[in-house]
Amino acid sequence: xxxxxxxxxxxxxxxxxxxxxxxxxxxxxxxxxxxxxxxxxxxxxxxxxxxxxxxxxxxxxxxxxxxxxxxxxxxxxxxxxxxxxxxxxxxxxxxxxxxxxxxxxxxxxxxxxxx
Amino acid sequence: xxxxxxxxxxxxxxxxxxxxxxxxxxxxxxxxxxxxxxxxxxxxxxxxxxxxxxxxxxxxxxxxxxxxxxxxxxxxxxxxxxxxxxxxxxxxxxxxxxxxxxxxxxxxxxx
Numbered sequence: 001x002x003x004x005x006x007x008x009x010x011x012x013x014x015x016x017x018x019x020x021x022x023x024x025x026x027x028x029x030x031x032x033x034x035x036x037x038x039x040x041x042x043x044x045x046x047x048x049x050x051x052x053x054x055x056x057x058x059x060x061x062x063x064x065x066x067x068x069x070x071x072x073x074x075x076x077x078x079x080x081x082x083x084x085x086x087x088x089x090x091x092x093x094x095x096x097x098x099x100x101x102x103x104x105x106x107x108x109x110x111x112x113x114x115x
Numbered sequence: 116x117x118x119x120x121x122x123x124x125x126x127x128x129x130x131x132x133x134x135x136x137x138x139x140x141x142x143x144x145x146x147x148x149x150x151x152x153x154x155x156x157x158x159x160x161x162x163x164x165x166x167x168x169x170x171x172x173x174x175x176x177x178x179x180x181x182x183x184x185x186x187x188x189x190x191x192x193x194x195x196x197x198x199x200x201x202x203x204x205x206x207x208x209x210x211x212x213x214x215x216x217x218x219x220x221x222x223x224x225x226x
Contacts, residue, residue, distance in 0.1 A: 033213065042216060042218050043216035043219075045213040045215070048212040056212045091158075091159065093159075093214075098211065098212055099211055100209040100210060100211040101147045101166045103161050103164060104161075104214060105161075106151075106159040
């Protein structure tokens with residue numbers, strides 16, 4: 001079946017602009033996660049959705065970052081007033097339940113470059 | 116708090132020789148542990164996972180890992196390296212709602 005998809009695959013933007021990153025999880029997966037992979041910080045957790053609600057937003061680095069999920073499916077990560085330090089690969093994952101024991105399936109990522 | 120430490124940032128082996136990638140974990144309860152692999156410009160792929168069943172876990176592509184509670188370790192091994200194994204490997208511990216990644220180990224396989 002189809003895996004997790006993300007769009008765009010690459011995004012180049014200018015400092016100060018807003019960007020939206022999209023994630024389509026595996027059909028039927030109730031849990032959805034966003035992570036960021038950067039050279040200096042490695043792979044870090046950003047936010048977790050269970051259905052449409054986000055019980056854990058603890059990883060969002062600043063109030064410029066926000067995310068939503070609608071219909072228990074697609075999620076959008078929005079970064080406002082982008083900064084150069086936001087340049088990274090943003091990864092989305094989904095899983096069946098969110099308990100922690102199940103496998104998280106990752107998308108290919110969106111590579112963001114802020115000039 | 117849960118955490119993992121990958122003891123080597125870079126490992127180099129010759130093709131056909133064994134692979135050992137080391138990982139120690141810290142957890143206040145019985146953890147779920149994973150190894151993921153990331154090939155260049157590719158997504159993260161699950162190699163194997165431990166969730167409190169058998170302590171020796173077999174994964175894809177001939178990899179396996181052993182959970183040792185007394186040593187708080189979850190090292191990844193493979194008897195014979197292939198060129199296609201060259202990639203970044205991540206040891207991961209789970210919290211409900213998130214994965215916590217180690218810093219990664221780059222595996223180089225020399226012909």
